[in-house]
Amino acid sequence: xxxxxxxxxxxGEAGQGLVTxxxxxxxxxxxxxxxxxxxxxxxxxxxxxxxxxxxRTGLEIHHAPTEQVDVLVALxxxxxxxxxxxxxxxxxxxxxxxxxxxxxxxxxxxxxxLAPKAMFENVVALGVLAAVLCEDITHLEELLRASFxxxxxxxxxxxxxxxxxxxxxxxxxxxxxxxxxxxPANPAERLLLTGNDAAALGALAAGCNFCSFYPxxxxxxxxxxxxxxxxxxxxxxEQAEDEIAAANMAIGAVCAGGRAIVPTxxxxxxxxxxxxxxxxxxxxxxxxxxAMRPGPATGLxxxxxxxxxxxxxxxxxxxxxxxxxxxxSVEECFHLxxxxxxxxxxxxxxxFVLTDQYLADSLQNVTPFDLERLPEIPAPLxxxxxxxxxxxxAFTDDGLSPRAIPGYSEALVISDSDEHTEDGKLxxxxxxRVKMVAKRLQKGLGLAGDTVPPSYYGEDAAGVLLVCWGSxxxxxxxxxxxxxxxxKSAAVLHxxxxxxxxxxxxxxxxxxxxxxxxxEGNATGQLxxxxxxxxxxxxxxxxxxxDGLPITAAYILRGLESIL
Amino acid sequence: xxSVEDYGQFETAWCPGCGNHAxxxxxxxxxxxxxxxxxxxLVATGIGQAAKSPLYMNCNMxxxxxxxxxxxxxxxxxxxxxxxxxxxxGDGCNYGEGGNHFLAALRRNVDITxxxxxxxxxxxxxxxxxxxxxxxxxxKSQPFGQPSEAFNPVAVAVAMGAGFVARGFTGExxxxxxxxxxxxxxxxxxxxxxxxxxxxxxxxxxxxWYKQRCRKIGAEHDPNDRDKALALALEFGDSIPIxxxxxxxxxxxxxxxxTLKAGPLAxxxxxxxxxxKVLRSYQ
Numbered sequence: 001x002x003x004x005x006x007x008x009x010x011x012g013e014a015g016q017g018l019v020t021x022x023x024x025x026x027x028x029x030x031x032x033x034x035x036x037x038x039x040x041x042x043x044x045x046x047x048x049x050x051x052x053x054x055x056r057t058g059l060e061i062h063h064a065p066t067e068q069v070d071v072l073v074a075l076x077x078x079x080x081x082x083x084x085x086x087x088x089x090x091x092x093x094x095x096x097x098x099x100x101x102x103x104x105x106x107x108x109x110x111x112x113x114l115a116p117k118a119m120f121e122n123v124v125a126l127g128v129l130a131a132v133l134c135e136d137i138t139h140l141e142e143l144l145r146a147s148f149x150x151x152x153x154x155x156x157x158x159x160x161x162x163x164x165x166x167x168x169x170x171x172x173x174x175x176x177x178x179x180x181x182x183x184p185a186n187p188a189e190r191l192l193l194t195g196n197d198a199a200a201l202g203a204l205a206a207g208c209n210f211c212s213f214y215p216x217x218x219x220x221x222x223x224x225x226x227x228x229x230x231x232x233x234x235x236x237x238e239q240a241e242d243e244i245a246a247a248n249m250a251i252g253a254v255c256a257g258g259r260a261i262v263p264t265x266x267x268x269x270x271x272x273x274x275x276x277x278x279x280x281x282x283x284x285x286x287x288x289x290x291a292m293r294p295g296p297a298t299g300l301x302x303x304x305x306x307x308x309x310x311x312x313x314x315x316x317x318x319x320x321x322x323x324x325x326x327x328x329s330v331e332e333c334f335h336l337x338x339x340x341x342x343x344x345x346x347x348x349x350x351x352f353v354l355t356d357q358y359l360a361d362s363l364q365n366v367t368p369f370d371l372e373r374l375p376e377i378p379a380p381l382x383x384x385x386x387x388x389x390x391x392x393x394a395f396t397d398d399g400l401s402p403r404a405i406p407g408y409s410e411a412l413v414i415s416d417s418d419e420h421t422e423d424g425k426l427x428x429x430x431x432x433r434v435k436m437v438a439k440r441l442q443k444g445l446g447l448a449g450d451t452v453p454p455s456y457y458g459e460d461a462a463g464v465l466l467v468c469w470g471s472x473x474x475x476x477x478x479x480x481x482x483x484x485x486x487x488k489s490a491a492v493l494h495x496x497x498x499x500x501x502x503x504x505x506x507x508x509x510x511x512x513x514x515x516x517x518x519x520e521g522n523a524t525g526q527l528x529x530x531x532x533x534x535x536x537x538x539x540x541x542x543x544x545x546x547d548g549l550p551i552t553a554a555y556i557l558r559g560l561e562s563i564l
Numbered sequence: 565x566x567s568v569e570d571y572g573q574f575e576t577a578w579c580p581g582c583g584n585h586a587x588x589x590x591x592x593x594x595x596x597x598x599x600x601x602x603x604x605x606l607v608a609t610g611i612g613q614a615a616k617s618p619l620y621m622n623c624n625m626x627x628x629x630x631x632x633x634x635x636x637x638x639x640x641x642x643x644x645x646x647x648x649x650x651x652x653x654g655d656g657c658n659y660g661e662g663g664n665h666f667l668a669a670l671r672r673n674v675d676i677t678x679x680x681x682x683x684x685x686x687x688x689x690x691x692x693x694x695x696x697x698x699x700x701x702x703x704k705s706q707p708f709g710q711p712s713e714a715f716n717p718v719a720v721a722v723a724m725g726a727g728f729v730a731r732g733f734t735g736e737x738x739x740x741x742x743x744x745x746x747x748x749x750x751x752x753x754x755x756x757x758x759x760x761x762x763x764x765x766x767x768x769x770x771x772x773w774y775k776q777r778c779r780k781i782g783a784e785h786d787p788n789d790r791d792k793a794l795a796l797a798l799e800f801g802d803s804i805p806i807x808x809x810x811x812x813x814x815x816x817x818x819x820x821x822x823t824l825k826a827g828p829l830a831x832x833x834x835x836x837x838x839x840x841k842v843l844r845s846y847q
Contacts, residue, residue, distance in 0.1 A: 031847070191846040201843065207834045210643060232838045234826045236642055241668035245635040248628060252608065252639025255626055256647065257830025260639075278629050368843060371836060382830060387603075405830045406624035407647045410603045416619065416627045417611070425619055426627070 004181065005035075005058035007066050008129065011083060012075025015047040017122040021073065022053030023363070024126055024147075026192060028139035029057050030365045033187025034180070037474070038194075038363035039065040039550060044217075044301040050078050059181055062481075063329055063364050064474030065550045071177070073129055074099055092177040094128055096121075107132065107175045114169060120162045127166025134179030137167050191366050195333040195359035195471075196263075198366070199289055200225035202337030203261045204233055205369065206377055208287070210258035211237045212249040214268055217302055218357040219291040222263035243268040247275030247288075254284050255415055257380065257405040259341060263289040266308045267298065273315045276350055280320030282415040283393070283403070283440070285344035285351070288312075289337065292356040294548050303548030304357035306470055306521035312352050313499055313530070319437065321444030324352045324499040325452070328473030330364040332496055339452070342377045347447045348403055354498070356521065358550035359471035380405050387411035391422040395435065399442025448500040456509055458484075458491025464564065465513030466556065467539065469495040469527050472519055478553035479519075479560075488564075489514070498527065501534045510537045517541040517563060521551055568596045574620040578613060583760025583771070586734035587614075587681060591652075592621055593737075594744035605648045608637035610657035613688045614681030614760075617652055631661025634669045637676045642818065644828040645675070648748060652679040656686050659695040659715045666717070669753055670724040674817040677747045677754045680717065683762040684769045691765035701768055719797040721755045722790060722810045728754035729797070729810040733778045734761070735771060736806065746808060752816045759806075774804075781807030788812060 008025065012018040019040070026036050037056045043049035056066055068088040074080045074095040084093065084104055093106040101108065107128070114124045123144070130137050141160055148156045193201070200222045203211075213223040227237040236258070240246035243264060250260035264272065269290045279286050290312055294305035312324055323343050325336040337353050344351040380403040384390045390411035394401040401422075406413040414424030419436060421427045458465075458480060468476045476492045483490035493509050495501075510516050510531070518528040518539045523546040528539040543559030545551045571592040578584045595605055602622040609615035611630035618625040624647070628636045637651035651658075651669075658666050658680050669678065685703065686692040692705040695715040702709050721729040728750040732740040740758065747754035759778065761771045785807075787793055793810035818824040826832055 189847060191843060193846055197846065201839075201846075204839055204842065205834065207832075209829045209832055210639070212639065229842050230823050232842060233835065234823050234832065236821075236823045236829070238638075238642065240635065241664050244632065245638075245665055245668065248632040248635035249639035249642075251628070252626060252636035253643040253829065254639075255636075256606070256640040256643035257828060258639070258643035259829070274629055275632070278632075282626070282628075371839065380830070405644075406606050407604065407644050407828075408830065410601075412603055412622060413624045414619075415625065417629060418627065424625075426616065 005056050005061035006070040006180065007068060008055045008057065008071040008073065009052055009069040009083060010073040010075070011050065011052045011079030013048050014042065014045055014051050016075045018051060018053050018075055021122050021125050022055060024140060024143050025129060026055050026363055027143055028130070028135070029055070030190055030192045031139040032135060033183040034058060035061040036192065036363065036365045037061060037063040039358065040361040042302050050082065062474055062478040062553070064478050065358065065552050067552055067554050071129065071132065073125060075125070090176070090178070092132065092175065094125070094132065105176055107170070107173060114166050115162060120159070123159050123162045124166040127163040128170055131167045131170030132175070132177055137163055189368055191368055192363055193330050193366055194221070194361055194363050195327070195330050195355050196221040196291065196361070197225055198330045198333035199337040199353060199355065202334040203287070203341065204229065204235065205371060205374060206259065206338045206341035208259050208261050208341060209235050210250065210253040210260040211235060211263070212240050212246040212253070212260065213263050214240050214243045214246050216265045216268040218293060218360040219263040219265040219268065219289060221360065222261070222289055243271035244275065247272035248278070250286050251275060251279055251282065251284050254286050255282065255413070256407070261287045261289060263291070265291050265293050266295050266311060269308070269311065269315065277316030277318055277320070278417055279350040280316055280318065280322070280440070281417050283348040283401070285348055287337070287340045287344050287351050287353065289353040289355070291360040292354065294546065300548040302357065304521065304550050305546060305548065306356055306472070307523070307526070307546065309354065309498060309526040309530070312354055320440050321347065321349050321447050322351065322499065323349065323447050323497065324354055326354045326470035326496060326498050327359065328470060328494050328496055330359070330362060331366045333359065334366070334369055336496060338374060342375060343447065343450060345378050346450070347443050348400055349443055349447060354470060356471050382408040384409060384411050392424040393420060393436070393439070394422050395439055398446055399439045400446070444500060448502055451500050451502045451505065452497040453502070453505040454493050454495045456491060456493050459489060461512040462491035463489035463514040464491070464560070465509065465516045466490065466492045466519050467510070467516060467527070468492065468519040469498050472521060472551045475551045475553050475556060476519055479556035482553055482557055495527065498530065501530065503535045506531070507535045507537060515541060515564065517543060517560065519543045519551060519556055521545050566596050566599050566601050568592050570602055570622065571596060572622040576620050577616060579764050581763040582613070583683060583734040583762070584614060584617065584681060586737055587740070587758055587760050588617055588620055590734070590737055590740040590744060591617065591679070593741045594748065597741065598745055598748060600648055605650065606640055607650045607652050608640060609633045609651070610653040610662060612654040612657050614652065614654035615657060631657050631665065633657060634662055634665040634678065638669065638672065638674050641674050641676050642824070644830065645824065646828060649676045650679060650748070651676055653681065655680055655682040655684065655696045656694045659717055663695070667724070670721055670726050672817050673727065673752045673814050675752055677756070679744065680755070680757045681760050682757050683760050683766055685762050685766040687762050687765055698768070716797065716800065717755070717757050718809055719794060722794045722797045725790070725812065725814065726755060726810065727752040727812050727814045728808070729793070730756045730808045731806045732756055732758040733774055733806050734758060735775050736778065736780070739780060739806070743808065752814055777802060777804045778806045779803055781805045781809070
């Protein structure tokens with residue numbers, strides 16, 4: 001694929017409206033038919049500081065973060081100072097007249113002249129940006145109508161007048177920046193979603209009707225999205241008193257017939273660990289979504305990292321099966337969250353969706369999901385066949401006992417966190433203990449049988465194999481393309497599910513490759529260690545990033561320079 | 565007709581003479597007396613000797629993690645409002661490990677009943693002070709006397725405007741059955757803090773100690789008078805009032821929530837049309 005993307009970076013202080021500008025522009029570009037991938041970076045504060053909203057767009061793009069910027073929309077002086085070094089040759093700065101842009105290819109915007117009041121400055125910026133890209137403003141007008149509609153026609157009209165004036169003003173200016181390639185004539189309908197939006201929608205599609213959570217960036221927005229849609233979807237969303245309550249509440253709700261998700265981030269998830277073990281013991285199909293951020297402790301609260309694989313993999317005392325999904329794109333956030341519910345119900349085990357701040361907040365265009373083609377998710381039993389003799393933990397060949405919901409028949413559903421008999425009651429019979437451990441672990445074989453194999457991109461037995469998981473997929477694919485352009489043979493192996501691992505699904509690829517390099521957003525190579533543990537294959541070459549920023553193709557290529 | 569026999573008879577792991585036996589009998593009597601069949605009831609507990617209670621009667625149950633009976637009970641009740649949901653556990657579980665959940669339950673006012681086996685000591689871990697152990701009481705882990713003030717659960721509940729707050733004593737079994745029944749019938753969160761002496765580890769708050777002090781609240785007390793209720797709740801000395809301390813009408817959690825109107829979660833499917841509409845909102 002030929003990447004003809006351009007990158008627009010909107011920068012400013014928190015509270016200046018840069019996200020509003022970015023979101024409206026991204027949405028307008030998607031409606032016009034362009035591809036869009038957004039990277040958001042922000043600080044842990046409500047006002048001030050320095051935040052950015054970077055839109056990568058074009059007819060064909062890699063859905064991955066980048067370092068180069070083509071259009072720098074600077075809402076403050078800091079943005080110019082911090083990002084002018086990233087400007088690509090020919091890149092342009094769009095900045096207010098008050099900001100210093102000497103020596104830069106800049107278009108200075110007379111905000112005072114174009115915005116009758118300060119509140120219209122964002123609309124001015126949008127109009128100017130659209131004009132510089134040679135985009136017409138039909139879609140932006142539509143979007144302004146939708147967002148200001150509730151405030152009345154007068155407000156809508158005022159905004160549209162300002163937008164048009166700003167757009168027209170650009171036409172009178174001399175500046176150098178090439179137009180975007182023309183958009184396709186009749187673009188197909190697409191959605192513009194963040195990873196967290198997509199995960200929330202995947203949960204809803206899977207019949208999730210309960211979400212208990214305690215707010216923590218960057219996981220909270222899954223709960224916020226579910227709350228936002230609760231009126232139409234009927235989802236019960238309860239903000240718990242703490243993460244421990246959130247996890248235990250979800251387990252209670254699932255035992256009583258709900259389908260629950262608990263979204264959080266590393267520190268919050270650490271508090272839920274005992275409840276994860278409870279879900280393992282009670283064989284409760286509950287889904288945890290962990291959006292990673294850099295630790296330890298509070299770490300870098302609003303940045304990105306992939307350092308909680310070990311935590312999620314081993315969370316919970318004792319031994320019990322689980323599955324861990326690690327979506328590589330916004331689209332996968334939808335499908336793998338859906339699959340998390342499917343696997344949780346099918347194998348009566350806790351299942352995890354492991355994302356990170358970059359992916360959680362990254363807006364990407366996706367083709368509307370075909371709900372009809374989603375697989376059926378097994379439902380628990382309301383009326384077991386012989387209610388009087390119902391046993392929640394009956395021994396079976398595959399370790400799966402029919403899961404009844406209390407209150408719908410005369411069956412008594414007994415779930416004890418102690419080791420228990422088939423009917424669910426506490427036991428200290430050690431023979432039963434051994435059989436119960438075996439029963440629980442038996443379900444792990446079923447889970448492994450359903451493991452999503454890692455995706456391989458490139459020629460067989462490539463010279464360099466980039467191994468990655470989760471959100472680094474886009475950057476790895478872009479790096480592979482750059483390497484191929486340099487005449488090097490390169491491939492990517494991406495794990496969208498990191499547990500259970502099935503050796504046959506990845507070992508032949510590792511063995512066939514010339515050089516295997518693990519690309520991870522952490523400091524110790526957690527996936528590499530896991531692969532070695534599971535298959536004996538040792539990966540010694542790694543490109544690791546743990547400065548809080550997402551991995552880019554350029555970062556991978558720089559890392560490879562010292563390896564290859 | 566539901567009878568006490570429907571709730572079964574089981575061998576327990578409790579010490580002979582433990583107050584838990586009487587509380588278990590009171591629970592069965594109360595539930596049967598209300599005409600509730602075992603399958604209509606779910607008891608969620610934490611960890612401890614008290615938390616084993618539902619294992620010794622027929623009912624649905626989640627005997628979960630230490631301190632976490634209330635969140636599990638809350639999840640159950642939200643998922644299926646048709647179940648009678650009881651959270652039951654000890655003073656350590658509810659007021660120590662799960663203290664935050666206790667406060668949240670008082671605020672939330674979900675229609676569940678909390679029965680606390682309050683013996684002022686940790687029994688299962690062999691005799692450490694609990695949140696309701698009196699200041700100065702010597703225990704194996706507090707040889708110089710429990711250094712902190714005791715927690716007063718009923719006073720806290722009254723102060724937070726709980727709709728039903730009662731204190732019972734296993735030495736008054738019929739009175740206790742009545743309190744549990746009133747608590748279950750109450751719409752909203754209800755608390756019954758029950759004195760049940762630990763015969764092995766609490767040498768201070770013995771059966772005789774409670775018997776001497778507990779006096780039933782008379783008809784002259786108006787539980788709707790919160791100031792008087794608070795005064796009674798704070799009485800803990802030579803005389804300890806038992807009975808209904810406070811009552812009040814508060815909106816039950818979820819009565820105004822559109823998301824609960826669609827009924828129990830187990831009977832809900834995915835509303836495809838609504839979901840398509842939600843998806844389209846992202847175009």
